[in-house]
Amino acid sequence: MQAFSGAQRISAAFKKTFTNEKPQIDRIPAYLFTGQCNTQLIGASIREFLLDPKIFVKAQVAAYERYKPDILLMMWDLLTDVEAIGNELKYPEDSLCISTKFALEDKGKLSSLKLPDPTKDGRLPGYLEAVAETKKIIGDAIVSAVIAGPWTIAIGLRDAAELIRDAMKDPDYVHELMQFCTQASIRFAEAIIPLGVGLGYSEAPASCSLISPKMYRKLVFPYHRQIFDHFKAKKVGLGLHICGYVDPILEDMVDTGATNISIDAPTDLAKAVEATRGKAVLIGNLNTNLFFSGSRDQMKQAMINCIDSAPRDSGYILASGCEVPAIAPLEKIDWFQELVDELGQYD
Secondary structure, eight states: OOOOOHHHHHHHHHHHHHHOOOOOSSBOOEEEEOSGGGGGGTTOOHHHHHHOHHHHHHHHHHHHHHHOOSEEEEOOOSOHHHHHHTOEEEOOTTSOOEEEEOTTSSGGGGGGOOOOOTTTSTTHHHHHHHHHHHHHHOOSSEEEEEEEOHHHHHHHHHOHHHHHHHHHHOHHHHHHHHHHHHHHHHHHHHHHGGGOOEEEEEOGGGSTTTSOHHHIIIIIHHHHHHHHHHHHTTTOOOEEEEOSOOGGGHHHHHHTTOSEEEEOTTSOHHHHHHHHTTTSEEEEEEOTTHHHHOOHHHHHHHHHHHHHHSOSSSOEEEEEEEEOOTTOOHHHHHHHHHHHHHHOBOO
16 A cells, blocks of 8 residues: 555645545544653653753654654643743743743733744744754654644733633723734744644633633634634634533634634534534544553544544544643553554545
8 A cells, every 4th residue: 555644644634624535545644742741752851841942852753753643743831922921930840831920910011011022032932943943854744833822821921710800800901911912822823834834723721611602702712713814814724722621612613714623532523523524624532541541442442433423524633632641651652553553544
């Protein structure tokens, strides 16, 4: 059988969605959200991974060489923007960085905040450097950047509890903050796009696991639509990932204009198929707990369930619903690709 590259498989998924062209490839496109767990492959700490772009690149390349995903997702962390804007972060040795001081602890400081320059401020230039270097090394798969969306940035600057309180008591303030964060999201994306990689926005706190569908539609959706309209005018397609449960807002996510929609395990894949059919490539939604506590047979059955629920008349990419845990045993990550080769073959 002809050997196909990851890039060819991903291209086929998009062609099937938007042109109804039958895939001329060997198997279902597939990849995992791997980031911090890749440090295990090179003996680095998560702190080193997040603070040294060269170590980040080394870990990502090692992950590609071991797992051969069709998309190599450049998962760093989602606090790069807020750090560049003014948050103070703590970097534990072997866990994700956290904010120790929020730029908007005093909400009145919003007018004094400045949009970050991705080429100069904080770790943003390091991320651009890492993405560009990885793109040079990886030729067979899609290298794809993932950055924070405006709601994620807003929560990062203000803190989740405070921002949700603001949403109920001072929605005009939240709209003002979201407009600022939207411009920051657009500016970072515009710095990444010339690198010739894929790009998606991650908006974990926009899920219905945290906020209501009404709040999403009122305070988040208009800014998602603004971003995707901005890049659609430039003929650039972007993805949208929201963790957690999003059944009530699936159609809204599609209406943002995203070219691909990535969903997490709590979301009903069959409902997502109906919402995205012919409108966006659907990605997801294998439960990441399987990579820590699941057996091979459990992972196999879950993958069979995803493939059986996948659209037959529109593109689908099999992927984890969210990031694989940092402490996931490497052999369990190996299982995924082995099972993709076993279960995902096209006739």
